[in-house]
Amino acid sequence: MPAASLAALVCPVCRSPFTAGSGGRSLICPAGHSFDAAKQGYFNFLTGKGTVFEADSAAMVAARFDFLSAGHYRPLAGAVAELAAPFLAEAGSTVLDSGTGTGHYLRALLDRVPAAAVGIDISKFALRRAARLNPEAVNLVGDVWQPLPVGDDAVDVVTVVFAPRNAAEFARVLRPGGRLIVVTPRPGHLAEIAGQTGMLGIEPAKEERLAATLAGHFRAHEGRDLDLDLRLAPADVANLALMGPGGHHLDPAALAARVAGLPPRTAVSARFRISVFEPLGSPQQAGKR
Numbered sequence: 001m002p003a004a005s006l007a008a009l010v011c012p013v014c015r016s017p018f019t020a021g022s023g024g025r026s027l028i029c030p031a032g033h034s035f036d037a038a039k040q041g042y043f044n045f046l047t048g049k050g051t052v053f054e055a056d057s058a059a060m061v062a063a064r065f066d067f068l069s070a071g072h073y074r075p076l077a078g079a080v081a082e083l084a085a086p087f088l089a090e091a092g093s094t095v096l097d098s099g100t101g102t103g104h105y106l107r108a109l110l111d112r113v114p115a116a117a118v119g120i121d122i123s124k125f126a127l128r129r130a131a132r133l134n135p136e137a138v139n140l141v142g143d144v145w146q147p148l149p150v151g152d153d154a155v156d157v158v159t160v161v162f163a164p165r166n167a168a169e170f171a172r173v174l175r176p177g178g179r180l181i182v183v184t185p186r187p188g189h190l191a192e193i194a195g196q197t198g199m200l201g202i203e204p205a206k207e208e209r210l211a212a213t214l215a216g217h218f219r220a221h222e223g224r225d226l227d228l229d230l231r232l233a234p235a236d237v238a239n240l241a242l243m244g245p246g247g248h249h250l251d252p253a254a255l256a257a258r259v260a261g262l263p264p265r266t267a268v269s270a271r272f273r274i275s276v277f278e279p280l281g282s283p284q285q286a287g288k289r
């Protein structure tokens with residue numbers, strides 16, 4: 001773990017900066033709170049009682065890893081990296097990937113623009129993979145609905161790909177002029193297979209909700225819509241169904257039986273919106289700009 005990635009972190013207990021020990025395998029703050037890396041290299045920052053949640057299971061994480069590794073969403077990863085890169089160009093820039101999952105999108109971003117990086121997710125199964133994929137980042141098990149273990153104005157870009165959004169915390173950790181990049185599905189996303197696989201549909205008015213939850217903390221910049229025409233094998237369709245929020249409720253055996261009846265390739269459209277926001281900042285900060 002490079003020192004640059006560590007610099008953005010604060011202790012989740014007392015909010016002091018950390019120093020690294022044991023060759024980067026432990027973090028310790030001046031008050032003596034210490035965290036040891038798990039075997040795979042991530043740190044577990046879940047302290048005390050947090051949000052009641054159902055973390056992604058090992059099977060859901062494995063499905064996401066297999067689907068994303070096959071490259072079906074590569075253009076999306078490329079587009080996120082392209083939009084983030086200008087804000088990470090200066091030496092010492094830092095990106096936070098919130099709800100990093102298996103670290104797939106953060107990997108694509110760091111391949112395009114090397115930067116200090118923090119990945120956070122509530123699923124330790126996801127973090128095991130993210131820590132292997134992104135060893136140059138600090139990978140944390142944590143809850144984005146709690147205060148983030150990141151300093152004020154400490155990051156240049158926050159990326160959130162299909163994951164929860166804590167607007168107040170993202171605004172706090174972003175420097176003035178930084179960017180929040182959010183990927184959400186658009187209506188019609190994966191519509192061809194939603195019925196067959198028992199996937200959860202897209203909630204209506206998602207886009208309005210995104211703008212509403214970020215209002216007061218962020219102003220919107222021009223985003224980008226991205227449509228992909230996928231041709232998926234039955235195993236890809238099963239992975240897609242299992243990796244989403246519906247995966248908690250799907251019986252893998254029943255799903256396997258259903259996709260067994262599919263043709264060798266199924267045409268599926270993926271419809272994404274990549275939204276870009278800038279923090280409004282405090283009134284003093286706004287005056288300085």
Ligand SMILES: C[S@@+](CC[C@H](N)C(=O)[O-])C[C@H]1O[C@@H](n2cnc3c(N)ncnc32)[C@H](O)[C@@H]1O
Nearest residue numbers: 056099100101121122123142143144161162163
């Ligand atoms: C649909 S997945 C997307 C993962 C990754 N960004 C990707 O696109 O591959 C949503 C992620 O959000 C994480 N998540 C859900 N609630 C969370 C919370 N309260 N704090 C941190 N992560 C959370 C899940 O564990 C999961 O990895």
Ligand SMILES: [Zn+2]
Nearest residue numbers: 011014029033
């Ligand atoms: Zn501490």
